[in-house]
Amino acid sequence: xxxxxxxxxxxxxxxxxxxxxxxxxxxxxxxxxxxxxxxxxxxxxxxxxxxxxxxxxxxxxxxxxxxxxxxxxxxxxxxxxxxxxxxxxxxxxxxxxxxxxxxxxxxxxxxxxxxxxxxxxxxxxxxxxxxxxxxxxxxxxxxxxxxxxxxxxxxxxxxxxxxxxxxxxxxxxxxxxxxxxxxxxxxxxxxxxxxxxxxxxxxxxxxxxxxxxxxxxxxxxxxxxxxxxxxxxxxxxxxxxxxxxxxxxxxxxxxxxxxxxxxxxxxxxxxxxxxxxxxxxxxxxxxxxxxxxxxxxxxxxxxxxxxxxxxxxxxxxxxxxxxxxxxxxxxxxxxxxxxxxxxxxxxxxxxxxxxxxxxxxxxxxxxxxxxxxxxxxxxxxxxxxxxxxxxxxxxxxxxxxxxxxxxxxxxxxxxxxxxxxxxxxxxxxxxxxxxxxxxxxxxxxxxxxxxxxxxxxxxxxxxxxxxxxxxxxxxxxxxxxxxxxxxxxxxxxxxxxxxxxxxxxxxxxxxxxxxxxxxxxxxxxxxxxxxxxxxxxxxxxxxxxxxxxxxxxxxxxxxxxxxxxxxxxxxxxxxxxxxxxxxxxxxxxxxxxxxxxxxxxxxxxxxxxxxxxxxxxxxxxxxxxxxxxxxxxxxxxxxxxxxxxxxxxxxxxxxxxxxxxxxx
Amino acid sequence: xxxxxxxxxxxxxxxxxxxxxxxxxxxxxxxxxxxxxxxxxxxxxxxxxxxxxxxxxxxxxxxxxxxxxxxxxxxxxxxxxxxxxxxxxxxxxxxxxxxxxxxxxxxxxxxxxxxxxxxxxxxxxxxxxxxxxxxxxxxxxxxxxxxxxxxxxxxxxxxxxxxxxxxxxxxxxxxxxx
Numbered sequence: 001x002x003x004x005x006x007x008x009x010x011x012x013x014x015x016x017x018x019x020x021x022x023x024x025x026x027x028x029x030x031x032x033x034x035x036x037x038x039x040x041x042x043x044x045x046x047x048x049x050x051x052x053x054x055x056x057x058x059x060x061x062x063x064x065x066x067x068x069x070x071x072x073x074x075x076x077x078x079x080x081x082x083x084x085x086x087x088x089x090x091x092x093x094x095x096x097x098x099x100x101x102x103x104x105x106x107x108x109x110x111x112x113x114x115x116x117x118x119x120x121x122x123x124x125x126x127x128x129x130x131x132x133x134x135x136x137x138x139x140x141x142x143x144x145x146x147x148x149x150x151x152x153x154x155x156x157x158x159x160x161x162x163x164x165x166x167x168x169x170x171x172x173x174x175x176x177x178x179x180x181x182x183x184x185x186x187x188x189x190x191x192x193x194x195x196x197x198x199x200x201x202x203x204x205x206x207x208x209x210x211x212x213x214x215x216x217x218x219x220x221x222x223x224x225x226x227x228x229x230x231x232x233x234x235x236x237x238x239x240x241x242x243x244x245x246x247x248x249x250x251x252x253x254x255x256x257x258x259x260x261x262x263x264x265x266x267x268x269x270x271x272x273x274x275x276x277x278x279x280x281x282x283x284x285x286x287x288x289x290x291x292x293x294x295x296x297x298x299x300x301x302x303x304x305x306x307x308x309x310x311x312x313x314x315x316x317x318x319x320x321x322x323x324x325x326x327x328x329x330x331x332x333x334x335x336x337x338x339x340x341x342x343x344x345x346x347x348x349x350x351x352x353x354x355x356x357x358x359x360x361x362x363x364x365x366x367x368x369x370x371x372x373x374x375x376x377x378x379x380x381x382x383x384x385x386x387x388x389x390x391x392x393x394x395x396x397x398x399x400x401x402x403x404x405x406x407x408x409x410x411x412x413x414x415x416x417x418x419x420x421x422x423x424x425x426x427x428x429x430x431x432x433x434x435x436x437x438x439x440x441x442x443x444x445x446x447x448x449x450x451x452x453x454x455x456x457x458x459x460x461x462x463x464x465x466x467x468x469x470x471x472x473x474x475x476x477x478x479x480x481x482x483x484x485x486x487x488x489x490x491x492x493x494x495x496x497x498x499x500x501x502x503x504x505x506x507x508x509x510x511x512x513x514x515x516x517x518x519x520x521x522x523x524x525x526x527x528x529x530x531x532x533x534x535x536x537x538x539x540x541x542x543x544x545x546x547x548x549x550x551x552x553x554x555x556x557x558x559x560x561x562x563x564x565x566x567x568x569x570x571x572x573x574x575x576x577x578x579x580x581x582x583x584x585x586x587x588x589x590x591x592x593x594x595x596x597x598x599x600x601x602x603x604x605x606x607x608x609x610x611x612x613x614x615x616x617x618x619x620x621x622x623x624x625x626x627x628x629x630x631x632x633x634x635x636x637x638x639x640x641x642x643x644x645x646x647x648x649x650x651x652x653x654x655x656x657x658x659x660x661x662x663x664x
Numbered sequence: 665x666x667x668x669x670x671x672x673x674x675x676x677x678x679x680x681x682x683x684x685x686x687x688x689x690x691x692x693x694x695x696x697x698x699x700x701x702x703x704x705x706x707x708x709x710x711x712x713x714x715x716x717x718x719x720x721x722x723x724x725x726x727x728x729x730x731x732x733x734x735x736x737x738x739x740x741x742x743x744x745x746x747x748x749x750x751x752x753x754x755x756x757x758x759x760x761x762x763x764x765x766x767x768x769x770x771x772x773x774x775x776x777x778x779x780x781x782x783x784x785x786x787x788x789x790x791x792x793x794x795x796x797x798x799x800x801x802x803x804x805x806x807x808x809x810x811x812x813x814x815x816x817x818x819x820x821x822x823x824x825x826x827x828x829x830x831x832x833x834x835x836x837x838x839x840x841x842x
Binding site: 076077078102104105106107109110111112113116117119120123124127519522524525526527532536544545588606608609629630631632633635636637645648650653654656657658660661662 | 672674679680681683684686687689690691693694695696698701702703704705706707709710711712713714715718719722723724735736738739740741742745746749773774775776781
């Protein structure tokens with residue numbers, strides 16, 4: 001509609017953003033300067049451009065002043081470009097006649113000298129004025145969204161997200177790499193601060209997932225490949241061989257009893273190595289699915305081929321055991337995905353001063369969760385590795401958290417779970433419990449009250465980072481005990497406290513393979529390795545890849561209520577996309593000017609999406625718009641300059657270069 | 665230019681990693697030199713060598729290109745495509761007598777706000793030490809030479825083919841020592 005032949009009338013707006021911009025940039029001066037530039041019909045400053053009156057101002061000016069281009073200098077386009085394009089469109093212009101200048105994140109927030117910041121703002125604004133003159137009217141493409149969803153990770157986050165969407169009638173694939181869903185929560189004994197039994201609240205949800213008609217549950221499986229884009233992802237899932245035909249296994253566990261190993265001999269992963277299992281096993285009684293698994297590392301038949309295969313005999317005509325099973329692959333199509341791959345706990349051996357792995361009676365918190373659990377390796381009886389009932393127990397907080405030598409972040413849950421374990425251990429053993437903490441952090445509903453309850457119960461709290469745990473006795477009372485040496489920063493002296501058992505409140509860390517998962521799903525990670533949300537406040541479960549959401553511990557340390565809330569939010573985001581039915585795509589795709597293409601084919605191998613083909617009849621390259629994702633690599637390398645990228649045309653970029661350098 | 669000279673650096677940042685990192689630097693309120701003017705592109709693979717030359721020609725004292733780390737490109741491998749062009753362009757720039765530090769390629773992920781600050785400060789300092797590039801006047805000189813050469817050639821062609829060759833030969837050294 002609007003061609004370049006028509007007289008250009010640019011409207012320019014500089015936003016104060018309260019004091020965010022105005023404190024560092026002289027907005028009045030920027031507006032004055034831009035007003036002197038050619039084709040600028042009006043130049044204004046306003047306190048909050050993104051507010052309703054701010055947007056209304058743009059719309060009104062377009063109508064009253066016959067503007068045909070709009071430039072707003074405010075925050076990052078990643079935040080509000082969409083808002084202002086909307087305002088431009090509401091004013092009656094094509095939304096792509098708008099351009100945004102970032103003078104907040106890239107200017108007022110990072111500079112202190114007002115004069116310099118104002119000069120930079122002028123230069124950036126001038127570039128936008130030069131650029132917007134070359135803007136073309138573009139149309140937004142609509143892409144249909146496949147209604148199926150993939151959830152990666154079967155912890156409480158994945159379970160909750162999958163259930164929410166399945167209950168809304170969507171078909172959900174839930175992929176978990178372990179033999180059962182449940183994640184970390186399944187290992188916990190009780191949950192703070194209500195002391196609900198973790199299994200009692202989790203396992204009904206797990207079996208619901210297992211039985212839900214809308215959920216396809218794939219355990220012992222991993223996502224190996226992700227192709228496509230929002231609305232139309234193609235995902236390859238690898239099923240690892242569990243040597244059991246899942247459909248045939250009824251979970252009777254007769255094979256486990258029949259195994260040639262009469263007693264469990266191998267370290268039990270679910271019980272953190274505190275218990276033993278056989279080569280054929282089920283991780284825990286309520287495992288979902290209720291299907292056994294054979295560990296090829298320890299199974300005699302799989303290792304040596306020489307075994308009486310008593311398990312096969314026991315299984316009899318159910319014929320669920322299949323030693324020939326190989327990896328299989330499934331390819332599925334989904335429109336949206338939720339990544340809920342969780343966290344791992346800090347390896348306590350990285351702090352050797354606390355003696356984990358050196359002294360048998362030093363435990364990690366997760367081990368103690370199993371130890372106090374009624375279905376744990378000791379049936380809930382707290383017995384130390386050397387067979388004693390502890391009379392005194394020390395719990396050391398912040399192991400692998402808030403420590404420049406290991407991880408700097410606060411793991412958020414340790415204070416609360418330490419206090420929960422303190423209470424449980426006290427109940428189970430009647431021992432004296434000492435908590436060694438830096439700060440007690442109880443930000444949550446009922447959390448501070450829980451802390452007060454512990455103080456009333458007579459649990460000791462000693463403020464100070466523990467220096468070491470040692471078995472070197474200095475006094476007769478310390479003989480045969482572990483002594484915790486700590487500076488009590490409230491009492492103001494160094495104390496030595498002998499205990500029978502030490503519990504290390506290990507922090508939370510990103511999963512070992514978080515980087516691989518990140519690349520697989522095209523996510524970003526923060527410096528610490530947690531998956532990065534699109535916006536920390538306003539898009540906490542979205543990622544930089546459209547249609548992929550994150551939930552739970554993979555995004556950062558969080559407790560169960562927050563994880564569940566996030567999972568629900570991620571599910572809602574998926575549902576919103578699915579029910580809308582389509583997504584609008586940024587029209588930044590590239591196209592070939594057929595009359596100028598020399599047919600050299602140099603662009604064809606450059607396209608990572610094989611969107612470019614060679615048309616043999618006309619001897620020119622052709623770009624398939626549906627496949628093009630708009631990176632512009634082909635544009636930059638076309639020797640004849642015959643490929644154009646919408647929104648980033650050569651003329652637009654050149655004019656921007658000219659503009660930033662025009663202001664001296 | 666009577667005003668006190670300050671380095672002017674044009675930066676091309678990819679939308680997904682480096683531009684976001686610069687946003688993060690802002691949100692984190694890191695402070696860095698105000699000499700860089702950022703132009704946002706979807707991918708570092710979109711950075712046409714002509715953009716860099718154009719920036720220098722228009723008076724930039726340095727050009728910074730920011731893309732995602734290897735293996736992290738939002739578009740699979742645009743950053744590698746940029747790297748290839750960059751290697752070639754650097755040799756050309758060296759031949760033109762443009763110092764190495766003036767054109768720089770950096771991989772900066774969305775989480776590396778600190779790196780944005782460090783790179784910008786470093787580059788500003790280095791270019792401050794090198795002084796103005798003054799490329800526009802050089803380009804103007806080259807343009808003038810080209811025009812003169814063109815005149816010589818056309819004049820020679822008009823004058824006849826035998827003496828035309830000798831005129832061409834005479835014109836060459838003149839170009840070389842300017």
